Amino acid sequence: MLDLDHARIATPDRTRVDPEVFGMTKKTTKPGKPAAKKSDASEKKHTEDHAFYKNPLYYDIVFDGDIKDEIEFYKRCFDEYAGVKVKKVLEPACGNGLYLEMMAKAGFTITGYDLAPEMVKYSQERVRKAGVGKAVTVVEGDMRSITFKDKFDAAINQINSLAYLTKDADIISHFKVTADSLVDGGIYIVELTLKCDEFEQEHKKDETWTMERDGVVCTATWRPNRYDVKNKLRHIDFKMHVDDHGKTFDVAETHELRLWTYDDIVSLVKAGGLDLVAAIDGIYKKIPDGARITGDTYEFPYFILKKPSKSKK
Numbered sequence: 001m002l003d004l005d006h007a008r009i010a011t012p013d014r015t016r017v018d019p020e021v022f023g024m025t026k027k028t029t030k031p032g033k034p035a036a037k038k039s040d041a042s043e044k045k046h047t048e049d050h051a052f053y054k055n056p057l058y059y060d061i062v063f064d065g066d067i068k069d070e071i072e073f074y075k076r077c078f079d080e081y082a083g084v085k086v087k088k089v090l091e092p093a094c095g096n097g098l099y100l101e102m103m104a105k106a107g108f109t110i111t112g113y114d115l116a117p118e119m120v121k122y123s124q125e126r127v128r129k130a131g132v133g134k135a136v137t138v139v140e141g142d143m144r145s146i147t148f149k150d151k152f153d154a155a156i157n158q159i160n161s162l163a164y165l166t167k168d169a170d171i172i173s174h175f176k177v178t179a180d181s182l183v184d185g186g187i188y189i190v191e192l193t194l195k196c197d198e199f200e201q202e203h204k205k206d207e208t209w210t211m212e213r214d215g216v217v218c219t220a221t222w223r224p225n226r227y228d229v230k231n232k233l234r235h236i237d238f239k240m241h242v243d244d245h246g247k248t249f250d251v252a253e254t255h256e257l258r259l260w261t262y263d264d265i266v267s268l269v270k271a272g273g274l275d276l277v278a279a280i281d282g283i284y285k286k287i288p289d290g291a292r293i294t295g296d297t298y299e300f301p302y303f304i305l306k307k308p309s310k311s312k313k
Contacts, residue, residue: 051251053095053115056122058242060096061213062220070158071102073284073302074189078154081277081304083185086153090181092143092174093161097123097136103156104132111152113141143174148181155181155188160300162190163257166233168268171258175272179307188274188305194260196295217243225254232259262293265303274305 052059078086087109094100094112100123103110114120120140127136139146143165155178165171178188208221218240225235233256240251269276279287282300287293293301 050253050255052238052240052253054118055242055251056096056116056119058216058218058240058244059119060098060122060126061211061216062209062218062240063096063098064211064213067098067102069284071099071106073280074103074154074156075106076284077187077189077280077302077304081306082154082187083306083309084153084183086186088150088152088154090148090152090155090178092141092146092155092157092178093164094123094138095119095161097126097138099156099158100136100138101127101130101132104135105130109135111137111139111148113139113146115140115142143177144170145173145177147177151183151186152181153183153186155186157188157190159191160193160257162192163234163260164255166256166258168264171268172271175269175274175305179273182307184307184309186307187277188307189302190305191300191302192260192265193300194262194293194295194298198296215245227259229259232261232264233257234259269303269305273307275308276303277306278304280304 089103089108089110091099091103091110091112094114096119097112100110100112104127112123114123117140120138123136123138124133127133127138143162162171162174165174175188182188206221206223208219210217210219212218220238220240223237223239225237227234236255236257238251238253238255242249242251266276279291279293279298280302281287281298282302284302287298287301
């Protein structure tokens with residue numbers, strides 16, 4: 001999905017069908033701030049294997065953009081859908097810390113976590129330089145298992161980051177730990193990219209773009225590779241060429257992402273202990289209740305998930 005609208009540049013996530021497969025074939029804890037609970041020593045340690053996420057400066061340059069409209073969208077959703085006044089926000093997979101910085105500038109206290117330690121350090125330095133470090137906490141954590149001592153009023157997750165969890169059990173686990181981190185009536189806003197019913201709609205061009213900052217030039221290509229419909233996966237080839245003041249290098253790797261359908265989202269959200277209360281399209285308009293939601297019509301929808309009150313469980 002490379003969402004090159006007027007609001008921002010988002011992580012690419014557009015795909016097309018490979019005939020051989022389809023039947024033819026996207027963060028230091030200080031005293032007084034929320035801290036992640038220590039995980040069980042026996043728990044399997046997951047790591048970030050993508051080289052791209054180990055180069056946060058170049059990631060930040062490639063995906064730089066204006067997200068002011070999206071921040072305003074979050075604020076409206078908080079007012080409309082949350083059962084509490086939203087002051088404390090959680091951001092899973094916070095990456096380069098752009099949303100942490102902007103949400104803090106909008107007046108929220110926010111905690112972010114990411115699996116890549118390089119992103120965590122970069123985000124910590126980013127918010128410090130932006131002068132919002134007192135409102136932001138950034139820790140290393142896994143979406144499948146991280147829990148917090150404190151509770152949050154809302155959580156946000158953008159640009160299909162959740163698609164890196166490809167198995168049902170991992171997705172459900174993420175929804176459960178996120179629900180556990182929310183207060184009753186708290187909401188979780190998740191942006192996902194859905195599969196098209198009409199597969200010819202998935203035949204989109206490769207996305208290639210160049211970004212420059214302070215003499216560093218990054219050219220990236222997000223190339224649709226293939227679908228594995230049976231296992232609900234999409235495979236994307238990512239390439240990036242970096243020219244850092246004459247020093248050049250390339251990153252080339254394949255990303256395996258969840259192939260989302262609306263029906264799967266409904267069942268996984270429910271299994272994770274959250275209620276799906278609304279869906280919003282990519283230009284921040286509510287999708288009518290009962291509408292069939294696919295990638296054909298709604299390419300980058302947001303889903304509003306809510307933690308039910310104990311009396312409703």
